Amino acid sequence: MMKKALTIAGSDCSGGAGVQADLKTFSAHLVYGMSVITSVVAENTSRVIDFQNVSVDLIEKQLEAIFEDIIPDAIKIGMVESPEIMRAIRENLEKYQAKQVVIDPVMYAKNGCPLMRESSIDTLIKVMIPLADCLTPNIPEAEKITGMKILTLEDMENAARSIHALGAKNVLVKGGHLESAAIDILFDGVEFTHYHSKRIQTKNTHGTGCTLSSAIAANLAKGEPIKVAVSNAKEYVTGAIENALPLGNGHGPTNHFYQFERVVKL
Numbered sequence: 140m141m142k143k144a145l146t147i148a149g150s151d152c153s154g155g156a157g158v159q160a161d162l163k164t165f166s167a168h169l170v171y172g173m174s175v176i177t178s179v180v181a182e183n184t185s186r187v188i189d190f191q192n193v194s195v196d197l198i199e200k201q202l203e204a205i206f207e208d209i210i211p212d213a214i215k216i217g218m219v220e221s222p223e224i225m226r227a228i229r230e231n232l233e234k235y236q237a238k239q240v241v242i243d244p245v246m247y248a249k250n251g252c253p254l255m256r257e258s259s260i261d262t263l264i265k266v267m268i269p270l271a272d273c274l275t276p277n278i279p280e281a282e283k284i285t286g287m288k289i290l291t292l293e294d295m296e297n298a299a300r301s302i303h304a305l306g307a308k309n310v311l312v313k314g315g316h317l318e319s320a321a322i323d324i325l326f327d328g329v330e331f332t333h334y335h336s337k338r339i340q341t342k343n344t345h346g347t348g349c350t351l352s353s354a355i356a357a358n359l360a361k362g363e364p365i366k367v368a369v370s371n372a373k374e375y376v377t378g379a380i381e382n383a384l385p386l387g388n389g390h391g392p393t394n395h396f397y398q399f400e401r402v403v404k405l
């Protein structure tokens with residue numbers, strides 16, 4: 140039976156990040172994808188023009204529609220802009236006894252535009268982080284959550300440990316923003332696991348964080364243990380960046396379908 144995954148995230152109309160990247164990732168993993176849209180973002184590879192949050196009422200009704208009918212095997216949470224939406228997600232996921240929750244604490248788009256308001260940070264820490272089976276901050280997000288400056292791999296480990304203490308079961312601090320190789324570090328409360336890949340020289344990195352977190356959720360939905368799920372997802376995102384699409388004028392999107400290009404004529 141096909142596994143099912145849900146993304147709770149913002150809509151990127153240009154298709155490279157947010158809900159659209161997540162659904163493409165689920166499909167590429169042959170996992171049935173569902174979505175709860177938290178915010179409609181008018182954005183492309185270069186800029187965010189505007190966004191409008193979906194009402195708490197309609198977010199709750201989307202969750203109701205899903206959970207009364209098709210129970211997801213794993214959930215990925217992306218852009219959640221306001222404290223009210225964070226609280227509603229927490230209450231509902233507890234009510235529906237949601238399993239395997241991966242949270243990408245999205246704060247900014249690649250061009251630096253904020254996708255979470257500054258005053259949400261406390262609620263993110265108190266309300267969202269304890270929900271996470273796996274939290275996947277990038278370096279600037281881990282710095283905001285911990286108040287630490289992160290420059291080295293040791294700093295990444297310390298940040299992962301301190302975010303774990305806030306209640307996330309597993310913490311993956313992503314090294315996409317490092318200068319050197321792209322090394323991500325997982326802390327499961329006991330030990331650190333380093334996931335290495337070479338740095339790919341490209342500006343086409345729109346949607347990398349969304350792709351990684353939804354690939355982790357897809358692997359968890361299939362029943363993989365967390366370390367294997369992260370390892371498979373890291374391999375997946377590396378391929379998706381290596382083959383990223385030179386679309387648009389800014390940061391082009393990750394490619395979810397390069398494996399199929401050999402067998403299907405585009």
Ligand SMILES: Nc1ncnc2c1ncn2[C@@H]1O[C@H](COP(=O)(O)OP(=O)(O)O)[C@@H](O)[C@H]1O
Pocket residue numbers: 276277278313314315316321322323336337338339340341344346347348349351373376377380
């Ligand atoms: N240039 C790159 N080469 C290889 N891997 C990268 C590159 N940029 C990001 N990654 C990887 O993509 C994933 C997403 O990381 P990151 O870009 O830090 O997240 P975000 O999109 O949240 O800023 C991580 O696994 C990271 O190591």
Ligand SMILES: Cc1ncc(COP(=O)(O)O)c(N)n1
Pocket residue numbers: 148149150151156157158180182217218245247248249254344345346347348349350
């Ligand atoms: C709706 C939405 N959600 C998330 C991101 C961040 O994307 P990423 O960090 O993966 O490039 C984005 N640009 N838009």
